[in-house]
Amino acid sequence: MSAKPRHPLAPARATRIIILAVIGALFAVPIASMVEFTLRDPQTGGHTLNNWASLFAPDAASTYEVVWTGIGNSLLLSAFAVAVVLLILVPTMVYVEVEFPRLSRVLEFICLIPLSLPAIVLVVGYVPVYQFIGRTVGTDVWSLGFAYGIIVLPFAHRALKSNLDAIGIRVLSEAGRTLGDSWFGFLWRVAVPNLRSGISAAVLITVAVVFGEFTLASLLNRTNLQTALNIINWQNPFVSVAISLVSLIAVFLLLLAVSGLGRVGVRRTRRPATPTPVSPTPLRGTR
């Protein structure tokens, strides 16, 4: 620290610490309150671990059935959305980059559209679409995966794009073709292995987005984790807070993993280390 001259713009150490500590403490309050809430003993007014124990009690499974259904459905839907990303988005992005590089901006634009269309607006258009699907295919939960594949496009595209830009896919493609590889052979043997970090990041962010999705599921009358939590909150607020806390920690770890992967991707890019411009498309959550 002392070896480097002090950054002329850096605030005084005390200022920095005070600002970060005060705002950090304020942001810790709701998390701490959730923990406290789950430890309350309704009988004595004291604190106990009983609430947590009852989550794993033998009769709990049937009490919280809707939550288990929700988790199962969210898993199914994230698998569906991941399939859309892997089977449709990844091949298309590689294909456009190799065959139609000029269309790469168009593709990016299309993939970013769901960011500027609020889910609550999109759902107005989905209602008739899903009424039609309900009449023809059925009202099973999996069909919601088609819509989820759309709302994850911006996130998945961004994760894949930085990786694609970094590996020089066109040169790889020419090399592969020169050596007689077919298109699918190239995709499977050359593109996919080189895109591993981008694909993992895209898959993780897709799962995170699907598990947090509430708007479409609730207004299209399907059950997923979030709608189940919302329902069970009316019966037993402790359970919903406890499960929220657990899944918040899970999402926290998942997103930490994503940001870790993102860092790896950044390090690999060949772009000069200029400051990143204000991102035009921040990761918008699922609220």
Add this chain to the structure above:
Amino acid sequence: MTSLVTPPGTGSSGTRRSGTRGTARSRSRIALTAGRGVGLLPFTLYVLLFLAVPTVIALVSGFQDADGGWTLDNLSALGDPLILRTIGSSLWLAALTSLLGAIIGALVCFAMMGLDETRLLSRVVTSISSVLAQFGGVMLAFAFIATIGIQGAITVFLRGELGIDIYQDGVWLYELPGLILPYLYFQVPLMIIVFLPAMKTLRVQWAEANLTLGGTRLTFWTRIGLPLLFPSFVGSFLLLFTNGFSAYSTAAALINQASPIVPLQIRLALSSETVLGRENVAGVLALAMMVIMAVAMALYALVQRRAARWRI
């Protein structure tokens, strides 16, 4: 916007590119391009069916009556005082939380200036911010019910220890004012994520030049720093605004009895589709939201161009 959602040129743009001369060679290239375009079909079809079609439906359903005929009657909903008040509340909520979020977030960014990106503190702050900017919806609502709900930890603490009843004028958590704190909980972290890179564009040399020319820390900020950061700040504010304006789940989980903001009015309209005279009101509200979003995005693009001027 929807016109741009049309297929990413299933070969058509390639045809235009190579079809300038009618020679046999270019004709075979057309065939080749068209053949290559087939690879774009799955994505194009998928996006058409599940993005373009719903968007068009959301856009036009406001102009349709219950039988699918064209009408402008639904637009009269926009003259309804209740709807107007709801739109006003939505704009107010989004503007307030993004202004406060932008100021608090910028303060955190300021506190982090000059911190090495590899330092643990810096990594922790950015990681937590990216997690909390994603944290929204039902679970965020629960967090605040556990905090400042009627039995929330802070409510109980203030009532028991300090004798302060935050709800002596009624429980405001489940009404419009109750959305402010939860919204700030995702707006501030979002501001940190989008504004931190802009802060990094302030170059050390500028600070040094300012000092060499006899300026002080204060003159650096008033003459150089703040004017340069202002466009980025406004741009970030607009992003936060669109974010707050379009948020639905947090409000939906907190507020069940009323519909004080536009997204909740859409919920009401969708769930009471059969109420006479309210058919397709959801479409009108969706249209209004899209227009407001488009204005905010256009302003953002404008500001962004100005902010880019000082980037290397």
